[in-house]
Amino acid sequence: TVFSDSAIIASIPVLTSSPYSFGPFTPGGLGVYDVDIIATTDTSQLDGDMSNDTQLGSFAIxxxxxxxxxxxxxxxxxxxxxxxxxxxxxxxxxxxxxxxxxxxxxxxxxxxxxxxxxxxxxxxxxxxxxxxxxxxxxxxxxxxxxxxxxxxxxxxxxxxxxxxxxxxxxxxxxxxxxxxxxxxxxxxxxxxxxxxxxxxxxxxxxxxxxxxxxxxxIAPSNVGINELSTIEANISIYPNPSTGSSDLYFDLEDALDVKLNIYDAMGSLVSTQNLENILQDKVEIDLEGQSNGLYFVEVNTEYGKVVKKLMLNK
Known part of the structure; x- marks a missing residue:
């Protein structure tokens, strides 16, 4: 929790609203901030179902x-x-x-x-x-x-x-x-x-x-993360959704050894292959024998892994 505030509203007439302004909050940096607004008759008493007395929201800096x-x-x-x-x-x-x-x-x-x-x-x-x-x-x-x-x-x-x-x-x-x-x-x-x-x-x-x-x-400052973000930006799948066969396109700045894993929506490994010296290459993703649904294409490199989603709709 980076900020909290509270107020006591003495009474609210039926079918009316009572506005309240929270104290000033200065975000500590870029990112996504979650906001929870909880209404209760007493701060020491919360019922068992938080969904009917809590308003959730978020904002990005x-x-x-x-x-x-x-x-x-x-x-x-x-x-x-x-x-x-x-x-x-x-x-x-x-x-x-x-x-x-x-x-x-x-x-x-x-x-x-x-x-x-x-x-x-x-x-x-x-x-x-x-x-x-x-x-x-x-x-x-x-x-x-x-x-x-x-x-x-x-x-x-x-x-x-x-x-x-x-x-x-x-x-x-x-x-x-x-x-x-x-x-x-x-x-x-x-x-x-x-x-x-x-x-x-x-x-x-x-x-x-x-x-x-x-x-x-701002792009992440960690070198490994920067490399991984660049790799992710230069990997694409087409067509997506697939009717059975799609191509995984690489447009990399430097050659990399890649391990390619394909998983179905249940997390079961469908296929795997090791690829060497991948630079500007095209690799076929064959799902002809698989059932329609969502698949995860996992590209493992020395900098980490990139996961792409592929929809199969034959």
Missing amino acids: TDSTMARDDGIHNGGNGYAVSGTDWGYALTLYDVPNGDTLTSVTIELEIPNQGDTTHAIIVNTLGGYPGFITHIGNDQIISGAQNVYTLTFTGGGVVLPAGTYGIGVYEGVGTTLNLRQSNNLYTPGSNFFQVGSTPGVWTGSNIQTARFIRPNFG
Whole structure:
């Protein structure tokens, strides 16, 4: 705990609210800060179910955050890709000078308890989304929290100058309900993809700004972590999702020996191989004999391991 404050509110009339301003808090550095607000009739008495008296939230401190929204969520129940299929929703952003994407902050209008999401980074060709280059860490949605900061393995992804699609995953049979603003709209910036047409991006006709905000920060100072971040930024899988066969692309600055492991969603090892002197190479990932679902592609190097997610949808 880096900060705490409390107040006693004598009484609140029924169906009314009582505002309270917390004392000033100065963050100690860059990062994600979790906020818990607990309401109780007595500080010494908490009931057994904290979910009905606790409001959870978080915010990120970075050196820069991009946003296409104006902070006013007046887009109804939020934006959802599909209620039956898995999907991705993304917004295009220009990165003029190159930077390290440390996380992606999203806001949900109606958070669905237990849903799982993660951030994605998509390259672009001629201002149009291409293939997914990076998939972030999984985030479990809480029914009491609207704001989430989605992270990446290794603390961030180094992005050279260019245009990127920054987006989020929506699971099968559920809706992510991204907050959106009706006040702003940038034509040609919103796209989606669904599981029934994997790899195909479609421009959204809903003229709103989605609450998808990329956060850029300082690259990790540890040399090994810097090397690993650079390696991760230069490894990609295409196509993803796969229909049975995909290629793992390497575009490394120095040749490395790599051990490649493929795991299924249950953590069982599907395949393994040792690769020598990998530099600018392409390695086939063959999942023809496997069942549809999520797979983890683990690339082990002398600097550590990089894990990529690969969806199989035959």
